[in-house]
Amino acid sequence: MELLGTWCKVLCFLVLPDLLVTLPISEEQGPRPEDIELAERYLQKFFYLRPSGDPRPRNSRATSASNLEERIREMQDFFGLKPTGNLDLQTLNVMRKDRCGVPDVENYSLYPNQPKWRNHTISYRIANYTPDLTRQEVDTSVHLALKIWSDMAPVKFIRVNHFEADIVFSFARKTHEDFFPFDGPNGVLAHAFKPGEDMGGDVHFDEDEIWTMGRSKPGHNLFTVAAHEIGHSLGLSHSKDPLSLMYPNYKYYNGTKYILPQDDVLGIQELYGTFKPGNYTSCYMWLRPTWTSYWKPLREGPINTYLPCINTHVDAAYDIPAKGLSFDEYRRRIDPGFPRNIQEDWQGIGKTVDAAFELQGTIYLFSDTKAYHYDYIQNQVLNTTTANSWLGC
Numbered sequence: 001m002e003l004l005g006t007w008c009k010v011l012c013f014l015v016l017p018d019l020l021v022t023l024p025i026s027e028e029q030g031p032r033p034e035d036i037e038l039a040e041r042y043l044q045k046f047f048y049l050r051p052s053g054d055p056r057p058r059n060s061r062a063t064s065a066s067n068l069e070e071r072i073r074e075m076q077d078f079f080g081l082k083p084t085g086n087l088d089l090q091t092l093n094v095m096r097k098d099r100c101g102v103p104d105v106e107n108y109s110l111y112p113n114q115p116k117w118r119n120h121t122i123s124y125r126i127a128n129y130t131p132d133l134t135r136q137e138v139d140t141s142v143h144l145a146l147k148i149w150s151d152m153a154p155v156k157f158i159r160v161n162h163f164e165a166d167i168v169f170s171f172a173r174k175t176h177e178d179f180f181p182f183d184g185p186n187g188v189l190a191h192a193f194k195p196g197e198d199m200g201g202d203v204h205f206d207e208d209e210i211w212t213m214g215r216s217k218p219g220h221n222l223f224t225v226a227a228h229e230i231g232h233s234l235g236l237s238h239s240k241d242p243l244s245l246m247y248p249n250y251k252y253y254n255g256t257k258y259i260l261p262q263d264d265v266l267g268i269q270e271l272y273g274t275f276k277p278g279n280y281t282s283c284y285m286w287l288r289p290t291w292t293s294y295w296k297p298l299r300e301g302p303i304n305t306y307l308p309c310i311n312t313h314v315d316a317a318y319d320i321p322a323k324g325l326s327f328d329e330y331r332r333r334i335d336p337g338f339p340r341n342i343q344e345d346w347q348g349i350g351k352t353v354d355a356a357f358e359l360q361g362t363i364y365l366f367s368d369t370k371a372y373h374y375d376y377i378q379n380q381v382l383n384t385t386t387a388n389s390w391l392g393c
Helices: 002-022 033-046 065-078 089-095 135-150 222-234 262-272 387-391
Strands: 121-126 156-159 167-172 188-192 203-206 284-287 299-302 355-359 362-367 370-375 380-386
Touching: 033 065, 033 089, 065 089, 121 135, 135 156, 135 222, 167 222, 188 222, 203 222, 222 262
Parallel strands: 121 156, 121 167, 167 203
Antiparallel strands: 188 203, 284 299, 355 362, 362 370, 370 380
């Protein structure tokens, strides 16, 4: 028994130091030296922390306590934390998150002086590719990232292959062609430059990250990061709204379903304006099933979110179960032979269709001031009323 007791003491002596090393530091103990070093690097990079004396100190002593506390408080306020100025665990956790490499202290969601592209037709090119994805996957991710912005503001993106392009996308490691070296895996994922000459508008991705198209493997979604950085390329700064695309910390988004949040829409439209009257409804749609078996809430978004590959103006769309669809929802492309002129399939109505819906087996088509009750089985108009009669007028 004495021998067993001796061995227990030895084992406890060997194990306890390891346990002590892995235990979390309590808030009462205060931040560790490595925590202070992390905070200084973070604040110097994203909140313009300026150490006293040497502009590039090698240790934390060169940074005045008051300057550090002020920047911590500013960072806490930006991320919605209690602005104590203390380096607590919650603040450190935010600092450790993967994020964009652009600083956070600009005004609202716009840069000072509101830089933007004078020409709303903006050229771009992809300078190189990551080995993590195929060229087509990179092209698709960038295309979808550009599209969510052009869907909400009157800007148009054109891809070019020559050297001169407004926005150049590239992948690079550590020190590259600017003064903002990457930090290796995780941490800073990418950065972009506001609109301007030379490197203005360019987007750089950290090649030390693992880039993905979705969530099938660990890594960071290229669409998500590209969409955020393009916001900077267009002139937007970071947003304090956690739901905003321009929030600095990384969060996965599905590129095929994502619609720009309201905060970002307001920002981009403040810079580039809104669609002119008559154009907005041609690129936006509202979708709701009329089946009596169940009821789903209204869905809304750009037309090419629900009907991709359709490049012509769309006034109205509806589902005729007996005839099938002109748009194949499974293959995500328009059926052969479409679009066709209205008069080819809907004889007896006007030259334009402003709205349409199916109700109890028949179609109601609205054209100018008239509403047509149409039987698609007999292929004829049953009766005509005034459009405003549906509003009780």
